[in-house]
Amino acid sequence: MPQNVTLIATAAMGLEAIVAREVRALGYEDVQVENGRVVFTAPVSAIPRTNLWLRTADRVKLVVGRFKAYSFDELFEKTKALPWETFITEEGEFPVIGKSVKSKLYSVPDCQSIVKKAIVERLKQKYGVASILKESGDDFYRVEVAIHKDEALLTLDTSGSGLHKRGYRVGQGEAPLKETLAAALIQVTNWHPDQPFVDPFCGSGTIAIEAALIGQNIAPGFNREFASENWGFIEQNHWDQAFEEAEDFAQYDQPLTITGSDISHDMIKIAENNAVEAGLGDLVQWKQMQVKDLRPRQENGYLVSNPPYGERMGERPEVEEMYRDLGMIMRDYPSWSTYILTSHEKFELLYGEKATKKRKLFNGFIKTDYYQYFGKHVK
CATH class of the missing domain: 3.40.50.150 (Vaccinia Virus protein VP39)
Incomplete structure (x- = not known):
């Protein structure tokens, strides 16, 4: 299992610096601010902690790989070379979503389909599966392929519903503020x-x-669930400790x-x-x-x-x-x-x-x- 992972906290335009400040406040120092996102390296235990604590980020994604891709063959081979088995279980369900901006590979459905095939091939090899992967849905992983200026970024969404969904909104007006x-x-x-x-x-x-x-x-995430809560490579005690920390740090008598x-x-x-x-x-x-x-x-x-x-x-x-x-x-x-x-x-x-x-x-x-x-x- 990886000791450290690269994570992306996505942010609405104009909020990147605020999200970066929150990430640093949680003790993660290796932080880069980019357009619409904050990229940082941290231990696996950061996945529960950032999902629970980030107030201004939209979601937390785990980076599986980043590479240049000018052809569909290149996209397939480089995706297949990534260690998907580290994260996705043999029977895990993994839909692929995508987007492409200013890139040679502009057909999003084709990119999604190729990434899906490449991951399937990799997992079949690693798990010794001859026919088809079951994808029973017991474990759920949403894969995203985002291609920008011919650079492909492959991530897993650790949050599930966007982090703005705190779990308390039972009613809203016409134009609710996130x-x-x-x-x-x-x-x-x-x-x-x-x-x-x-x-x-x-x-x-x-x-x-x-x-x-x-x-x-x-x-802010204390009242909700996250997509990565049942992922096998994140030890249960990381989640337990993150929720305990949230309970300990709350100042209910303020x-x-x-x-x-x-x-x-x-x-x-x-x-x-x-x-x-x-x-x-x-x-x-x-x-x-x-x-x-x-x-x-x-x-x-x-x-x-x-x-x-x-x-x-x-x-x-x-x-x-x-x-x-x-x-x-x-x-x-x-x-x-x-x-x-x-x-x-x-x-x-x-x-x-x-x-x-x-x-x-x-x-x-x-x-x-x-x-x-x-x-x-x-x-």
């Missing part, structure tokens, strides 16, 4: 768990719930002052249910309220929100009014820091102040800016 992006929005701030935290456009509660998980240092509010009574109900499902019960205060009624009671707080963008023409005047209201209110609370994600290009004008800092991020396929207003903290 949990991974919500966690990133919080991690960009300097918020500490002993400071008040507010999301006045909370929708189904994702930002406030992620803040509570961060505040009590609860591993008091929090987190509020989520929304104009919609229905969304507040959904947010409450999601918080209960996350095991956070009464940790977050939920209020049905318009943004113009927001009146923070403490100093040095943080407001982090993903308000409506006004993408539909009919909604635009109402959304712009909300941005104006928010700007006028927050001017009365100079010790508060405000962080707003929106695609509305005139946000600063409407809010009435230029942001201290801006960061370009994608919310799904929507290009947005993350406007950051740093408060003047009162000692």
